[in-house]
Amino acid sequence: AIAVPIATNSISSTTLATIDDSAVDGSSVTVSSLRNGSIESIAAAVSVSFSGSGSFSLSGAGAGAVATNVISGGGEASIRGSTVTSHAGGLSDDIIVEADDTNTIDSTLVAATVSI
Numbered sequence: 001a002i003a004v005p006i007a008t009n010s011i012s013s014t015t016l017a018t019i020d021d022s023a024v025d026g027s028s029v030t031v032s033s034l035r036n037g038s039i040e041s042i043a044a045a046v047s048v049s050f051s052g053s054g055s056f057s058l059s060g061a062g063a064g065a066v067a068t069n070v071i072s073g074g075g076e077a078s079i080r081g082s083t084v085t086s087h088a089g090g091l092s093d094d095i096i097v098e099a100d101d102t103n104t105i106d107s108t109l110v111a112a113t114v115s116i
Contacts, residue, residue: 002062003045010070011037017077017099025085030096035075037103043067044110051116059116065109075099
């Protein structure tokens with residue numbers, strides 16, 4: 001007896017935050033993009049084999065597990081072809097441009113085999 005579960009998971013996405021060909025004037029300006037993908041996968045296999053005979057016996061059992069998990073794409077934050085002015089009083093964070101890409105994959109594989 002053989003058991004092999006196969007799990008394939010994929011996420012593909014892109015996030016974009018931009019100021020493009022614009023004039024922006026404010027007390028503070030923030031352009032922020034966050035991409036947060038998550039894959040949780042569990043694959044389990046159990047195989048049991050029983051055999052019996054008189055003078056000769058042969059028995060076998062096998063188990064395995066395969067998981068393929070992919071997160072692709074990305075995040076982008078930008079200011080393009082624009083004039084951006086901040087009047088926050090000279091603080092270091094007057095204009096903030098940030099992109100965060102925080103992805104997680106949690107994959108658990110379990111395989112067990114018994115031959116009697």
